[in-house]
Amino acid sequence: MTPIAEPTGRSLRKDAERNRQRILRAAAEVFRERGLDATLDDVARRAGVGVGTVYRRFSDKETLVAELFQERIDELVSAAEKACEADDPWDGFVSYLEYVATTMAGDLGLRQMLLFATYGRDRVAYLREQVRPVVDRLVTRAQQAGALRADFSATDVPMLTAMLATVAEYAAPVQPGLWRRYLRLMVDALRPDGATPLAPPALTAAEMELVVRAHSSREATRR
Amino acid sequence: MTPIAEPTGRSLRKDAERNRQRILRAAAEVFRERGLDATLDDVARRAGVGVGTVYRRFSDKETLVAELFQERIDELVSAAEKACEADDPWDGFVSYLEYVATTMAGDLGLRQMLLFATYGRDRVAYLREQVRPVVDRLVTRAQQAGALRADFSATDVPMLTAMLATVAEYAAPVQPGLWRRYLRLMVDALRPDGATPLAPPALTAAEMELVVRAHSSREATRR
Amino acid sequence: MTPIAEPTGRSLRKDAERNRQRILRAAAEVFRERGLDATLDDVARRAGVGVGTVYRRFSDKETLVAELFQERIDELVSAAEKACEADDPWDGFVSYLEYVATTMAGDLGLRQMLLFATYGRDRVAYLREQVRPVVDRLVTRAQQAGALRADFSATDVPMLTAMLATVAEYAAPVQPGLWRRYLRLMVDALRPDGATPLAPPALTAAEMELVVRAHSSREATRR
């Protein structure tokens, strides 16, 4: 784009950034389609760069995956925020669940990341850290509006999304939207009327932390 | 054949059988804890035998995994049958869900087998073949008793159990019974009164077959 | 594309090409001396590179073997063409036999490739495809000159060369040229005068195809 001259300095950094983006985009595609078993060579090829370049930008496969995950988290956070501003608190809440499930339904790599402790389980901890406050608000808001049963907890949300991800994973090749059926089912159960007391109680935030940590430490032993 | 005498050959078989059991036990542990990526060398080490011995007993990693899976299937089928004979059709239905969730809780290998079809996808087909009729009965029975909403389908059952298994897996180290909370939630939704129409519709039996098959072919193309 | 400049990438390719050649040379030696059972690790060691490098250049053991074989084919075809242009049709014919026998002498791998079809049987088919027309001409030409008995067939040529190669293989370490003795013997028999009718008839081209195919399928069933 910049015609002549300027061979060093800024243009290089611009190139670098462009490559970084390319790689992230390529990785997102590749992992989405083929799961986390895909090779970094595959990613590099799709990005149109050499593997070396990938390693220059991301010290590790793990790191690259984590970076991608972070992108999803960011998107998730803004989705949650947007959902918080919905006119109807209940609709906001449900639309957030829908958003998460939709995202996961279309992304094999993401599902593997969430459902199996093979890659960077500790990222999930970080995710919760980020999203939690917003989700808290989302839940409280719906409950205060009397639309969501009182014994529902913010820590239930990640569990529900994991459950939907499971369905998505299972049905992905045949009926990618099947998870909506189970979202409906849950939603029916989440209304305050006629609900049976839930037991055991939801995880506390601290317990939730533990859950996630337990997963990652198990991970640590593995390799 | 001859129940008396035959002191030779028999004692050998005893040893062999002992090793076979050791291997199965070791494999169950290893795959449960570390998933299906675990090596047969790992299994052998855990069992305290050489790899060759593992291969003498199980022609394949695939075969070994399948054998383990078969054990679970058998248990599942009898659980379903027992559930069918419960006095209260609804209780029977719920207790089956409980049984399956409990079984899958904490078994990473089992979940991988069900969700990602690297090993023994045909086995999953077989599993469904075995359990389906009993589950059909279980569901019909609960619906005829007016205890289960009419738009619920037998193909919903594996989905629900997979969902519960996901929760179990997540929470296992901290709160192993957490999945019961979500079982309650679902159960609330499954009652016929006040239910919202479910959409999309449940998978037909044929579609369910496809889901399973699709997993294996996806797997095939992946490599 | 641009023949000037481009100092990067090119020098790498030089290295890579050098290694490729090293590997091919090493493979030629190893397979020649120790047959096709030799390991690619052996080849790598001889070439002074890691196994990975071998696999980077040749996707398969099969492929590497085929590549080596292809080199021989190319040489063979040009030898046959040159032989076709000899002033004396008979001398041309004989010199071709000499060439082939010389080439195969002492190359255990090459002989295994021709006799036992573990690797690159399709290549043998391809070889025949390539050489056959030229050999046909070579034979016809000698027969039309009245120098070669009429019941000789082009499909006899590979058989004769295989036979000579066998002798060469046997005698290589002691008397590398011994095969010439048997070439003389055959040549005596190939003259048209005083020849006994040959039975059974030579293979037809189609049968020859079958021979080659049969080897591969036999191989297939064996494992």
Added chain:
Amino acid sequence: MTPIAEPTGRSLRKDAERNRQRILRAAAEVFRERGLDATLDDVARRAGVGVGTVYRRFSDKETLVAELFQERIDELVSAAEKACEADDPWDGFVSYLEYVATTMAGDLGLRQMLLFATYGRDRVAYLREQVRPVVDRLVTRAQQAGALRADFSATDVPMLTAMLATVAEYAAPVQPGLWRRYLRLMVDALRPDGATPLAPPALTAAEMELVVRAHSSREATRR
């Protein structure tokens, strides 16, 4: 067979000998059909005994193969002797060649043993030791009768048979008798009339010894 009593002593040895024969027979079949790559487990299975028994009778796979080879040698020697007593010296000579080629044509293992230096090349040395005197006689007799060209040597015989084995190997699956065609060809060349002087000269007996030794020592280095 022996009814009661006599549990130790002779009957055991009889059993052992019977097993030995069974194993040899089984090995002959298995190696004939599937070549020397066949497993000793395969042999044991075919023989209806355990592998352990095979190892009790034959210290080694190599040894078992050698033993089989010896059987063939013995048969070969008697064939040669019988051929020596033929009324027509020439016919005797040719029938010997036919006998050897026929034997090899039907036996993949034998061909591998003879054509490739993978198994027990030194056995070939031994073979020659045994057969040489008879073959000498066979050749001399035919030459004295004026039926065989004078420059033919006894050391040419193993070469001719190896050549025929090559054809047999090649054509085995499609046209197992094709070697006869080339035997005819050679026979035409072996008549004394109209023969071109053969060069280089045949191997001397000493050289032949060297050839064989060279093969086996090459073998030694391999493992």
Added chain:
DNA sequence: GATGAATGAGTATTCATTCAT
């Protein structure tokens, strides 16, 4: 900085051989 070549530990599986029963 970018490239892609090189590396080698790691994986599933086989088979000759040994040894407990």
Added chain:
DNA sequence: GATGAATGAATACTCATTCAT
């Protein structure tokens, strides 16, 4: 003696990661 169970070194091939150009 016979059995077949156990062993483990060996083989083809992959992929995350490093490094020379």
